[in-house]
Each structure stands twice: as C-alpha cells, then as structure tokens.
Amino acid sequence: xxxxxxxxxxxxxxxxxxxGAVAAVGTFLLDTLGVGIAGSSGAGVGALVGLARDWGxxxxxxxxxxxxxxxxxxxxxxxxYMIHCLEFDCVHExxxxxxxxxxxxxxxxxxxxxxxxxxxxxxxxxxxALAVGVDVSTMLGLVTDAPIRFxxxxxxxxxxxxxxxxxxxxxxxxxxxxxxxxxxAQVAGTLQPHAEGSPMLGMQVGFNARAAIQSxxxxxxxxxxxxxxxxxxxxxxxxxxxxxHDLPGFLPSLGRDWQIEAMSHKPYPxxxxxxxxxxxxxxxxxxxxxxxxxxxAVRAEVPPLVHRLVGRPDMAEPEANYxxxxxxxxxxxxxxxxxxxxxxxxxxxxRDPEVHRHAAMVDVVLDGNPDQNALDPQRISVRLxxxxxxxxxxxxxxGHPEVPLxxxxxxxxxxxxxxxGRVALPGDRVEALVAAVAGLGGVEDVAGLVRLTLGEG
Numbered sequence: 001x002x003x004x005x006x007x008x009x010x011x012x013x014x015x016x017x018x019x020g021a022v023a024a025v026g027t028f029l030l031d032t033l034g035v036g037i038a039g040s041s042g043a044g045v046g047a048l049v050g051l052a053r054d055w056g057x058x059x060x061x062x063x064x065x066x067x068x069x070x071x072x073x074x075x076x077x078x079x080x081y082m083i084h085c086l087e088f089d090c091v092h093e094x095x096x097x098x099x100x101x102x103x104x105x106x107x108x109x110x111x112x113x114x115x116x117x118x119x120x121x122x123x124x125x126x127x128x129a130l131a132v133g134v135d136v137s138t139m140l141g142l143v144t145d146a147p148i149r150f151x152x153x154x155x156x157x158x159x160x161x162x163x164x165x166x167x168x169x170x171x172x173x174x175x176x177x178x179x180x181x182x183x184x185a186q187v188a189g190t191l192q193p194h195a196e197g198s199p200m201l202g203m204q205v206g207f208n209a210r211a212a213i214q215s216x217x218x219x220x221x222x223x224x225x226x227x228x229x230x231x232x233x234x235x236x237x238x239x240x241x242x243x244x245h246d247l248p249g250f251l252p253s254l255g256r257d258w259q260i261e262a263m264s265h266k267p268y269p270x271x272x273x274x275x276x277x278x279x280x281x282x283x284x285x286x287x288x289x290x291x292x293x294x295x296x297a298v299r300a301e302v303p304p305l306v307h308r309l310v311g312r313p314d315m316a317e318p319e320a321n322y323x324x325x326x327x328x329x330x331x332x333x334x335x336x337x338x339x340x341x342x343x344x345x346x347x348x349x350x351r352d353p354e355v356h357r358h359a360a361m362v363d364v365v366l367d368g369n370p371d372q373n374a375l376d377p378q379r380i381s382v383r384l385x386x387x388x389x390x391x392x393x394x395x396x397x398x399g400h401p402e403v404p405l406x407x408x409x410x411x412x413x414x415x416x417x418x419x420x421g422r423v424a425l426p427g428d429r430v431e432a433l434v435a436a437v438a439g440l441g442g443v444e445d446v447a448g449l450v451r452l453t454l455g456e457g
Contacts, residue, residue, distance in 0.1 A: 003247050004230050007139070008176040010254040011132045011163045021258035022441075025127050027410055028090045028263055030437045032100040033064070034417035035089045035269075037453055038342060039082030040065045041422045043320055044199055052078050060116060061109040064453040065421045072113040073213050077206035080105035084153065084202040086342060087324040088269040088417070092134070092262060093375045093400065095141025095156070096148050096305070098205075100263075102157030103133040106209040107164050108450055110216070115447040121168055123443030131260050133164030136180075138259040139250055140236065146244040147372040148305070151204055154189025155240060158208030165216040181225020182215035183208075184236060194309065197322025265399040265410065268340040270323075272399075273310040273375060274330040276302065277362070278340055279398040280380025281331065284390050292335040294384045298362045300327060301379040303369040311364040314356060320345045332359030342420045376400075423455040 017025075039045070040063075049068050056071030063070070063078050070078075083089050083101040091098050107129065111121040137160025141152050162183040166176045187208065193201035219225065230236050230247060237245045268275055277300045285291070302311070310327040323329045323345055333344045335358035343349060367379065381391035396402045405413065411434060418425040433452045436443060443449070 003251060004177065004180075004227060005173060006251050007136060007230070007254070008173045008180065011136065011167050011176045012171070012173050014128055014132050014255050017128055017131055017258060020261050021131055022127055024258070024260040024263060025130050026437050026440055027407070028100055028260065029104065029130065029440070030414050030434065031090050031265065031410060032083055032104045033433060033437070033449070033453060034414035035086060036079055036083040036105070037065045037425055038088065038417035038420035039085045041420060042082060042085035045078070045082060045085070045422070048078055048081060061112040062450050062454070064450065065423065065425060065455050067454045067456065072109040073210040075112070076106045076109040076209040076213055077203070079109065080206035080209040081202045084205045085199065086269045086345075087271055088266050088342070090263050090265055091272045092138045092141070092259060093264050093272070094262060094373075095138035095152065095259075096373050097137060097141050097152035097156050099134045099137040099153070099157050099160050100130075101153055101205045102209045102212070103130060103137070103161045103164050105206070106161035106212040107133070107168065108446065109209075110165050110213050111168070112447045112450055115445055120445040121447070123440040123446055125168060126443075126446050127440060129164045129167040131258055132167055133160035134260045134263070135254060135258065136160045136163040138262075139247075139254075140230075140241070141373075142259075143247045143250045144237065144241040144245045145372065146242040149191065149242070150240050151189035151191050151194065151201065154204035154208045155187050155236075157205060158183050158187055158212055161209055161212035162215045165212055166219065169216055169220060171216075171219060175219050177227050178219035178223065178225040179215045181227055181229055182218040182223065183211060184226060184229040186211035186215065187236070194325060197319050197325060199321055201321065262401055264401060265405045265413075267399045267405060267409075267413070268330070269342050269345065270330045270340060271310050271325040273302075273306040274325070274327045275399060276300065276306070276376065276378035276394055276397045277327055277331045277380055278334045280378065280392050280394055281334055281382070283392055284380065284382055287392075288390050290382075290384055290388075290390075292338070292358065294386070295335060295358070295382050296361060296385050297383040298331060299365060299381045300331070300362065301365045301367040301381075302327075303367055303374040303376070303378070304372050305374060306378070307364060307366050314359040316356065317351055320350060323350055326359075327364055328359040328362040329355065331362045332356060341416075421455065425453065425455050429454070
C-alpha cells in the first residue's frame, strides 16, 4: 500500500513543472479540444446527447460546440465520446492508451460545475492537474510488459481523470487515495468493441470520465475507498495486467519524467497502430517519385500489438469504427486519395471501390518483435508495376515525440478539426481558443474554455 500512497503524494505535491511539460500540456490541450469539436459530428452523437440528458438532466456542464446543458457526469460522457470517436486523439505509445480523452472531458465538466458554485479553476492550476493525471494513467501501462487485455484509455484513463480532479479539489493524500479507490470500484473497459469496431469503445471512455467526477464527490463526502488498489490481493495490476508489473521501479520517475512530454500526436483520424503504413508509404513515394497507380503490392512488417489489433481483414462495407482500426483499409485510403482525413471514414467513402482495391494489395506480417506492447519499429515495403521494390524502416512513426508535429502543424490540425463538427466553429472563437490555450497560465476560469467551443451565441 506504500506504493499507492506514493502515487497519491505525487498527485498532491507535484510542483514546478519544467518548461517542456508545460508546453506539452498546452499542445495536447489544444489538440484534444479540436478533436472533440470534430467528434461532435461522429456516429451516434445526436442520439447520445438525448440519452445523456435523460441520464443526468441539469444545468451543470456543456456539450462542446453544440451547447446542450446537462449534469457534469453526463457532459463528461458525451465529450469523452466525441474526443475519442474519430480515433483522432493523442496517445501515449509506451502505455498504449489515450489519457487526455478521459481526463479532459471529466476535468472541464467538473470545472464548469464548480464555477457555477462559485469555485473557479485557474489555468495555472489546470496545468499541473492535467500533467499528474497523465502521469497516473500512463503509469498503469508503463509498469507492465503484459500484452494489453483491457481498454486502457477507459480503465487507466479513468484513474488519471480522478487524480486530476482530486488535485484541483485540493484533497490531501488521504483524499486522493479515497478518490482513486472509488474510481477502482467503478473501473471498466473491454477490448471487445475494438475487435468488432463497435462505438462502445469510445463510450467506455465516457463511462470512466463520469466515474471520475463521482469518485471525487464520494471522497469529498467522506467515503473511504479501498487503499491497496494497484498491488493488493484484488488490485488493478493483478487483475487487469496479469500481475506482471514493476510499480516500485517506476515510482522514482514521478515528478522527474513527465509523461505528458512522451505523448504522440495522431496526424490521421484512425487507430494509431495504422499510422506506420501511411507514414512509410508517404516517405517512400516522396523519396522515389512513384505514384499510387504504380503500386501493385504493399508489405507492412509490424510488431505483435499492431498485428493483433489492426491487422484485421478489409471488409466490403465496413462500419466507420472498424475501418479506422483496419490497417489495410487505412492504407487503401491513402493510396486512393493521397490523404487520410475525417471525411474518408464517412458514408460512401467507406464503400469506395478504389480504396478497397488498394487495400487488397496490403499484406500485414508479424516482425518477430518480442515486446507485446511495442508500436515500432515497422518496415514498410512496396513492389511497383515495373518490378522495382522499395522499403523503409521506421524507428518511430510520424507524430511520435521523436518525429512530432510542429507547433504550426498542431494548430493546423486544430483549425481543420474546428471545421469538421456538426456546425463550423466561428473563426473568431477558433482564434480565441488558440490564444486562451497559449496563455493558459493566466486564465482565471477554465470553464471559459468550454464557452469558447460553442458554435452559436
């Protein structure tokens, strides 16, 4: 239990983030707001908004862009789903999870509720709160070498959201422990929706975001949570990660190695594990001057995680969620259209015969990497109609911290996302959001960030 207490103490006491971590918070805050705005046009969002209002009616918090009001917990569900449903949100590759989807949806809904009660959350306080939340959630993936068995953006992500809220609420170490204990009582997230391409994948992120708000409320009301929740007899690491972990070895890095700095962008709105083939094909085409019409075969040699989760067969009429998690389909999109973007996974685009013709050329092969959680290296090779063959080995895929999006590319993605929502976000609000995030340390009420996402009024 001492290990768990050390984690809680980090949540409470962490101070003086290095400039790189502060900058990374701003980068991925802007990115997450953007993909959430774009996700307002995702499959089923309209129906979800109506359901969530029924589950938690009220006037506590807001659905981003479209502005519906409901309870904080319900808003957290909707906004989390919108962040993740396009498969466009940032990812921590080492931990194999998307922490910001769960964390930011919960934190901003909670902050709106608190502002209505006269307790504002300052931007200067949000920065370390988001950073410690990312630390806690990614820790649960980084301490294990076991193959991923549960959907960590939901399970581990929920702990990060709960930690961030507990930090903002000003809880002491015991209060953080109670909050995380209450979160463990509610944690859930299966990979079966991933395998089937079901929208329940993103819904699980929302369920755990709502749970984070409830967990902090329970702790604030004096409910004691279980306190040996990571390594105890029935703890998270024993049940969810097969008890294959080194939590004690990771703890000294807390407050020293900020995991927000190890986050990867998603330059394409598809599963991160599909990005290597797009990056590799693009680099090969630029280096050797061939076009998609010249390609007769593509071979992607990938680690076990990539092969297992996105090496699935192409389908003639896939659902969007399945297509985004199919390496062959995503490669087909890039070869057919020269891009991979939000419109490429909607309506008739999913049935485009040119996409499926190119997808049929793609072979996905295990590379023998012993690391069951590795995303790279990947080797992408092509054979052309004239018999020529070209190959590239990617130590890291575009978007990784070693090959990141530039600040300008991050803003360009954000602005593009703001045009993909159910309604376009007005240009003045787009620029106001960019400015507010850039000056986050001086923001007096972070609930104002939500108001800047609204498309009308």
